[in-house]
Amino acid sequence: MNTHMKAVVIDEQGEADVMRYRSIEMPALEPGQVRIAMRACSLNYHDIFTRRGMPGVRTPLPMILGCDCAGVIAEMAPDVKGWALGERVLADPIARFTRQEDPNPTIPIKFIGDTRWGGYAEYCVVWDRQLIRIPESVSIELAACLPVAYGSAYRMVMRHGQITAGDKVLVLGASGGVGNCAVQLAKSVGCFVVGACGSAARCQQLKELFGVDQTINTAEQDIVKATRGLTGGSLLQGGGFDVVVNSQGGEFWAIGIRCVRAGGTMVTNGALAGFDPPTDIRYIFQGELTIQGSNGWRHQDIENLVDLVADDKLRPFIGATYPLHQAIEAHKALEARAHFGKIVITGDAPIQR
Ligand SMILES: NC(=O)c1ccc[n+]([C@@H]2O[C@H](COP(=O)([O-])OP(=O)(O)OC[C@H]3O[C@@H](n4cnc5c(N)ncnc54)[C@H](OP(=O)(O)O)[C@@H]3O)[C@@H](O)[C@H]2O)c1
Secondary structure: OOOEEEEEEEOOOOOHHHEEEEEEEOOOOOOOEEEEEEEEEEOOHHHHHHHHOOOOOOOOOOEEOOOEEEEEEEEEOOOOOOOOOOOEEEEOOEEOOOOOOOOOOOOOOEEEOOOEOOOOEOEEEEEHHHEEEOOOOOOHHHHHOHHHHHHHHHHHHHHHOOOOOOOEEEEOOOOOHHHHHHHHHHHHHOOEEEEEEOOHHHHHHHHHHHOOOEEEEOOOOOHHHHHHHHHOOOHHHOOOEEEEEEOOOOHHHHHHHOOEEEEEEEEEOOOOOOOOOOOOHHHHHHOOOEEEEOOOOOHHHHHHHHHHHHOOOOOOOEEEEEEHHHHHHHHHHHHOOOOOOEEEEEOOOOOOO
């Protein structure tokens, strides 16, 4: 039996050159665990944060990146019941335990590609409680797009944004994973949806793929001015969006606030452009805005997303696919903003090792 596998490993955090495609010993299965032979793993901006390191977050090293792993069951611990070798599965990236059940309380968040080895690898070990069956009508690649970006967008838009038909919704970073999902969900509810992203070609894709009503090309247009044009005025003159979806942070934080209507909401789940931006709080109190945080997803959210894809009500757009041995190039493409939608890496490791 093969005891090693190929994976993209970081032994230290830093720039892209810390990633190595190399052989690494596979961990033995613990009770309740299964080994998935990776068939598809989608990339997320989170992978870049894990590789670079984030203040206040400790990443155990060596680490294998990749939070969104789907594949087939290659091996199961003897106590795992109700699953079969070869079954097509998607992993919820986070294993959720009660305090009493927790097999290792020193690592309170068990998150593949973050605190546990992830999906840029031939095989990935998860607990059976993380598994979600992939229906026949859903490809493994599409399923792999769902957990982190789509799960998080689902929670942002459906739970915290509380959008309803007719709402005006602005999605910043609409060309990425979270953004693509947010615009699709808002359109499916019947909102007037505006997607902002970084080029005319991407704006065109947002219209063609998802039917967004209007776009803002952030490379050429001023987002606040464009908002006034699209919504009939500034925040304090009756204009603005009911909901602004903001994963960007950085310079887009203050801009986003100025695009919300009086009494409206800006939902944030991330800060890829900076986590401590300056702001002008006068807009928040004068406009009585709600700034709503959103973090992660629930297991049920991912199951709901799989059902939406199976029912043809949602379709992740895969902008590029790379084989596992080119995962480092895929990761660099994500960081270079050279993509639209999701990037997926694929694997074909055998079930019998
Ligand atoms: N809290 C949570 O649970 C959670 C879960 C998932 C994601 N997130 C966060 O959500 C954000 C988006 O994640 P994602 O995986 O969807 O990323 P992604 O696929 O890379 O998409 C991000 C989009 O933002 C734009 N962008 C990239 N770098 C930028 C920069 N430095 N400044 C401004 N815009 C930039 C790009 O669009 P253009 O080039 O077209 O502008 C890109 O398409 C990240 O901050 C991530 O950490 C949080």
